[in-house]
Amino acid sequence: MSSAADPLPRKTLPLPASLRRLMADRMGAAGAFIVLFLLAIAIIAPWIAPYDPLKINVKAKLLAPSWEHWAGTDHLGRDTLSRLILGTRNALWIALTATGLAGVIGMILGLIAGYGPRWIDGILVLLLDSLSSLPMIMFALAVITVLGPGTQTLMLVIVLVSIPGYARLIRAQVLTLKNADFIQAERVMGASLPRILLVHLLPNVVGPLVIVLSMDVPVVIMLEAGLSYLNLGVKPPEPSWGNMLYDGYTSLRQQPSLVIAAGIPLILATLGFTFLGEGLRDALDPKLQKRLP
Numbered sequence: 001m002s003s004a005a006d007p008l009p010r011k012t013l014p015l016p017a018s019l020r021r022l023m024a025d026r027m028g029a030a031g032a033f034i035v036l037f038l039l040a041i042a043i044i045a046p047w048i049a050p051y052d053p054l055k056i057n058v059k060a061k062l063l064a065p066s067w068e069h070w071a072g073t074d075h076l077g078r079d080t081l082s083r084l085i086l087g088t089r090n091a092l093w094i095a096l097t098a099t100g101l102a103g104v105i106g107m108i109l110g111l112i113a114g115y116g117p118r119w120i121d122g123i124l125v126l127l128l129d130s131l132s133s134l135p136m137i138m139f140a141l142a143v144i145t146v147l148g149p150g151t152q153t154l155m156l157v158i159v160l161v162s163i164p165g166y167a168r169l170i171r172a173q174v175l176t177l178k179n180a181d182f183i184q185a186e187r188v189m190g191a192s193l194p195r196i197l198l199v200h201l202l203p204n205v206v207g208p209l210v211i212v213l214s215m216d217v218p219v220v221i222m223l224e225a226g227l228s229y230l231n232l233g234v235k236p237p238e239p240s241w242g243n244m245l246y247d248g249y250t251s252l253r254q255q256p257s258l259v260i261a262a263g264i265p266l267i268l269a270t271l272g273f274t275f276l277g278e279g280l281r282d283a284l285d286p287k288l289q290k291r292l293p
Contacts (some may be wrong), residue, residue: 003169005067010221018282021282021283022279022280022282022283025279025282025283026166027275027278027279028275028276028278028279028282028283029065029279030272030275030282031271031272031273031274031275031276031277031278031279032275032276032279033272034268034269034271034272034275034276035272035273035276037272038088038092038265038268038269038272039092041085041088041089042088042089042092042093043089043091044086045086045088046086048085049079049081049082049085049086050070050079050080050081050082051069051078051079051081051082051231052082053055053078053079053082053083053085053086053239054078054237054239055078055079056076056077056078056079057076057077057078058076059075059077060073061073061075061076061077062074062075062079062251062254062255063077063255064255064257067273069081069291071084071257071261072255072257072258072261074244074247074248074251074258075247075250075251075254078259080244080258080261081261082239083088083239083244084239084241084244084261084262084265086239087239087240087241087244087265088241088265090151090226090234090238090239090240091225091240091241091269092149092221093155093263094151094155094158094220094221094224094234094271095217095218095220095221095224096217097155098154098155098158098159098162098220099158099162099213099216099217099220100158101159102158102161102162102163102166103166103209103213105163105164105166105167106163106164106165106166106169106170106209107166107167107170107202107205107206107209109124109128109163109167109170109171110166110167110168110169110170110171110173110174110205111171111174111197111201111205112124112142113125113128113167113171113174114170114171114172114173114174114175114178115132115174115178115196115197115201115252120156121171124167124171125165126173128162128164128167128168130277131160131161131163131164132164132165132168136161136223139157139160139161140157140161140223140227140232141232143153143156143157143160144157144227144232149227149231149232149233149235149261150235150240151233151234151235154224154227154228154232154233154234157227158220158223159226162216162220166209166212166213166214166253169209169212170209173204173205173208174201174205177201177204177205179248182200183196183201184201198248202239204269207284210280210284211280211281211284212277214273214277214280215268215273215274215277215278217273218269218270218273218274221241221266221269221270221273222266222270224240224242225240225241225242225266227242228240228241228242228243228246229242229243229245229246230242231246232245236248241265241266242260244258244262244264245259245262245266247262248260248261248262
């Protein structure tokens with residue numbers, strides 16, 4: 001972390017070196033593999049799903065896993081594996097889009113609060129603290145009650161809940177760097193505000209944000225699954241890991257494999273993004289630069 005006495009800005013490791021360090025870490029490499037695997041499934045989901053995930057076949061309801069239906073069928077005879085595959089696309093789309101939007105908005109607000117006038121900083125901090133003081137679940141339920149359940153409402157809730165944490169993180173980083181020697185030198189040389197923010201401050205604060213974003217993705221996936229389980233997120237018949245868990249719960253006595261099948265991707269996504277975040281934290285840590293081969 002740079003200070004006013006540091007002659008040079010803090011630098012993260014170059015991208016190739018960071019990737020080498022990430023791949024050299026077993027946990028980070030495993031996380032990257034799981035995440036890439038889930039992303040690949042999400043991208044090609046419509047082409048690899050063996051059946052139409054929305055097609056109802058009551059005659060084939062609650063079938064056990066077999067060669068014809070690898071993960072069995074649900075209470076309406078829909079193929080569970082096909083619904084899991086399409087549910088992967090929905091889960092990652094919601095989590096990555098909402099987290100990315102929250103990260104961008106939080107980064108902008110953090111840069112403004114950390115480098116702007118003190119009165120702007122005070123107003124933004126008050127707003128962010130007020131928003132973050134609300135219980136997450138209660139706030140989510142209140143917004144959904146007002147706007148109605150649905151994917152758009154769910155993403156809005158995730159963005160609003162996530163912005164304060166990201167903004168405070170960036171603000172703290174900017175406050176640490178704004179009086180560093182390299183920033184003072186840029187001011188003396190007459191550098192414009194956009195140049196200072198985008199060229200000098202942003203590259204030095206984006207690393208921690210990327211790490212936090214990667215670790216927050218499984219939290220968002222769990223939030224989406226929990227709200228969908230309560231029928232407050234993705235609306236049926238659109239496949240979601242959450243509403244599939246609910247369908248499995250209602251049919252637990254007849255076919256327990258449904259709950260297991262719906263729980264496995266949630267566990268994989270949580271492990272994958274958590275391991276990836278841990279690996280990125282070590283790979284992007286500038287303190288480890290001297291240990292690079």
